[in-house]
Amino acid sequence: MSNMVKRFADTLNQVQHTGAYYASGDIEMHAIRLDVTGVGTIALPLLDVLEAMNPSSLEFNEATGNAGASFDRLYALAALVVWPRKRYMNVIAQSGIVASIGFLGEMCKEWQNSGREVDSPIRIEAQQLSKHIIEQWPTDKSSYTAKFSIESNDFMAHLISFEDLKQLDKFLSKCITEVSYTSANTPVLLQCLTKFSQAYAKEIVTAILVAHSEKQLAACANLLYRVVKLFDRNDLQPAADHLINTIASPTAQESRYHQRINADASLESVLEVLPALEVMDSALAKQAATLFLEQSKKYPMDDILLPAMLRLYQGDASRNLPSVCQLREQVLIHLKQRIAKPLASPENWTRENKMTCRCDNCQSVAAFLIDPKLSTYHYKAAEAKRSHLQTSSHKCDLDFSTEKKSRPYVLICRKNKASYQKLYQQRSLDLKDLASLEDQ
Numbered sequence: 001m002s003n004m005v006k007r008f009a010d011t012l013n014q015v016q017h018t019g020a021y022y023a024s025g026d027i028e029m030h031a032i033r034l035d036v037t038g039v040g041t042i043a044l045p046l047l048d049v050l051e052a053m054n055p056s057s058l059e060f061n062e063a064t065g066n067a068g069a070s071f072d073r074l075y076a077l078a079a080l081v082v083w084p085r086k087r088y089m090n091v092i093a094q095s096g097i098v099a100s101i102g103f104l105g106e107m108c109k110e111w112q113n114s115g116r117e118v119d120s121p122i123r124i125e126a127q128q129l130s131k132h133i134i135e136q137w138p139t140d141k142s143s144y145t146a147k148f149s150i151e152s153n154d155f156m157a158h159l160i161s162f163e164d165l166k167q168l169d170k171f172l173s174k175c176i177t178e179v180s181y182t183s184a185n186t187p188v189l190l191q192c193l194t195k196f197s198q199a200y201a202k203e204i205v206t207a208i209l210v211a212h213s214e215k216q217l218a219a220c221a222n223l224l225y226r227v228v229k230l231f232d233r234n235d236l237q238p239a240a241d242h243l244i245n246t247i248a249s250p251t252a253q254e255s256r257y258h259q260r261i262n263a264d265a266s267l268e269s270v271l272e273v274l275p276a277l278e279v280m281d282s283a284l285a286k287q288a289a290t291l292f293l294e295q296s297k298k299y300p301m302d303d304i305l306l307p308a309m310l311r312l313y314q315g316d317a318s319r320n321l322p323s324v325c326q327l328r329e330q331v332l333i334h335l336k337q338r339i340a341k342p343l344a345s346p347e348n349w350t351r352e353n354k355m356t357c358r359c360d361n362c363q364s365v366a367a368f369l370i371d372p373k374l375s376t377y378h379y380k381a382a383e384a385k386r387s388h389l390q391t392s393s394h395k396c397d398l399d400f401s402t403e404k405k406s407r408p409y410v411l412i413c414r415k416n417k418a419s420y421q422k423l424y425q426q427r428s429l430d431l432k433d434l435a436s437l438e439d440q
């Protein structure tokens with residue numbers, strides 16, 4: 001006790017002004033209002049006490065202009081908050097999940113440096129703190145973000161270090177399974193699973209796939225692949241079936257924005273799903289390949305399946321998988337059909353009519369477009385009409401400029417070879433992709 005009194009006195013000596021916080025030794029300083037589980041709410045400053053206190057100084061300023069008068073009382077207060085040592089972890093836990101996991105990491109280092117005794121007080125306290133962390137873990141999957149991925153990994157690593165399988169079991173079955181699995185968790189999660197029986201590990205993996213495949217198909221497929229490699233495929237059929245069901249489920253109507261966001265996810269899904277299902281059952285993998293082909297909106301040939309095949313065909317482990325061969329065959333047919341189409345630079349000035357409007361002015365441009373002898377069209381009109389014509393012809397092979405010599409200005413439309421150049425670039429790319437996919 002005398003040591004504590006000395007520390008308190010040392011701390012008080014440092015206080016220079018009101019509101020200053022100083023701490024030393026094991027003393028923790030907290031915000032003015034403190035809720036301690038099992039102890040209650042401690043409110044600072046203690047207002048009843050203030051009523052009876054004389055302020056340490058008074059400041060009074062008269063009203064000036066628009067500003068009213070001010071009357072400030074300043075109080076000098078010191079508080080010594082004491083709680084039972086056995087409730088220390090309750091207090092730490094209230095600093096939040098991130099801080100608590102950080103604190104647990106420090107405890108872990110201390111325990112390892114002090115000889116890793118199973119019954120040591122620090123390990124017992126660590127178990128208490130871990131329990132609090134799990135109790136506080138977010139429970140709503142829809143609002144959960146990947147922001148706790150790193151903390152999840154740290155927490156699982158600490159639980160492994162402390163050999164606290166009881167809390168690890170709770171964390172896996174309650175938090176990771178139901179709420180917070182992301183691909184970033186996979187390496188540490190696999191370490192955790194090796195601490196339990198294979199049957200239990202496979203149950204956890206199946207539960208994760210059921211809960212998360214819809215939004216994280218690639219991550220779940222990769223997890224299944226790695227678990228089969230780590231253990232074996234026995235008892236994992238329900239997990240594999242769930243992957244297939246997820247791919248087969250009707251695609252929700254997505255906005256263009258979400259289609260763009262999800263394009264990367266779709267590509268990753270193809271890359272991960274086929275190898276994962278191949279190690280489970282080749283027939284399932286072929287079923288997945290067929291489903292990818294059928295869902296051309298979610299897995300478009302040029303944007304998803306072609307780049308996926310280029311990557312899978314480059315991988316020594318994946319290029320000869322039956323499902324990859326099946327998809328590659330379809331991608332090759334698609335490429336060869338496009339390559340077989342005629343491609344020649346325009347021989348005259350005829351261009352395809354892609355006008356989107358049928359008004360008289362636009363139809364004049366339409367006639368100009370299909371004329372083999374005319375290269376340029378002049379349209380003298382007010383700004384609104386020029387603008388309309390330009391909008392209506394935006395898909396056509398035309399360059400635009402405006403001549404401003406007299407009013408109204410003249411819109412000059414010149415034919416170009418944009419469609420041919422686009423096809424030419426596509427052809428070069430198709431030939432390159434075809435060579436890559438036929439390379440032995």
Ligand SMILES: [Zn+2]
Nearest residue numbers: 357359362392
């Ligand atoms: Zn028009």
